[in-house]
Amino acid sequence: MKYIANPVVVDALKIVAVSDVQTDGSRNLDLEDGSTFHATNEMLCRIPHLQDGAYVVIQADGYVYLNPAAVFERKYSLYVDPKAPEPKEPETKQQGIIERIKTAGLDGLTSIIRANAEDGETPERID
Numbered sequence: 001m002k003y004i005a006n007p008v009v010v011d012a013l014k015i016v017a018v019s020d021v022q023t024d025g026s027r028n029l030d031l032e033d034g035s036t037f038h039a040t041n042e043m044l045c046r047i048p049h050l051q052d053g054a055y056v057v058i059q060a061d062g063y064v065y066l067n068p069a070a071v072f073e074r075k076y077s078l079y080v081d082p083k084a085p086e087p088k089e090p091e092t093k094q095q096g097i098i099e100r101i102k103t104a105g106l107d108g109l110t111s112i113i114r115a116n117a118e119d120g121e122t123p124e125r126i127d
Helices: 069-075 093-104 106-118
Strands: 010-018 027-031 036-039 055-059 064-067
Touching: 055 069, 064 069
Parallel strands: none
Antiparallel strands: 010 027, 010 055, 027 036, 055 064
16 A cells, blocks of 8 residues: 655754764764754664764654655755745845844944945945
């Protein structure tokens, strides 16, 4: 019989470094967010040659597993919340700069003007 998987939303983090095997067969995995995950020997049995770039995957029910990069990237794509508002594109260059100032705060205004000037642009007055 053939089966199809139910849609599932997961949290996942890419592994950036894999430690040496510890005496109990486990490994510590450095993740892209700066945290470390302790993978047990049982988890590693499925992927005996775990490499950087693989993923730690956490399902909504709390089940945690490891996926090689090729498997994860074939099976999953980035989730976009359908209820989230779509980001608005600035209508004009001035509106884009205003949005950047709102994001960076007034302290970031000087760096925004400097960055524009370094791009060969003349700083503009925005009214």
